[in-house]
Amino acid sequence: MTTLRERKTYRKAVLRSLYGAIERNRPEVSGATLRDALRASDEDLAAACTYLVGEGLITVEWTSHKTPATVSLTHDGIRFMEEEEESGSGRSG
Incomplete structure (x- = not known):
């Protein structure tokens, strides 16, 4: 069972990965690619x-x-x- 801190870390990582993909002109990311990049379980x-x-x-x-x-x-x-990037806070759910 993951802790609240770990769950929040995964959420942030998902958002960052997807945002990075958009910057590289890739609006969709496969679940397997995302899972491997985050080293997360299914x-x-x-x-x-x-x-x-x-x-x-x-x-x-x-x-x-x-x-x-x-x-x-x-x-x-x-x-x-974009708001997170502008504020420099990097926090999310």
Whole structure:
């Protein structure tokens, strides 16, 4: 079971990875690529993504095994990350 701190760390990492992908002109990231980049378990990645979907920051296409197939930032997610970048705070849910 992951701690609250670990869950928040995964959420931040998901957002940062997706924001970086957009900067490289890649609006979608595969769940497997994201999982490997974050060194997260399927369960931890799914939990982070579920939370961020609930916040309206990302969209996810799910596999039949309830793991992310593709993940992308929403318009609100992009604005959130731009605000984080401008403020230099780097904090999120």
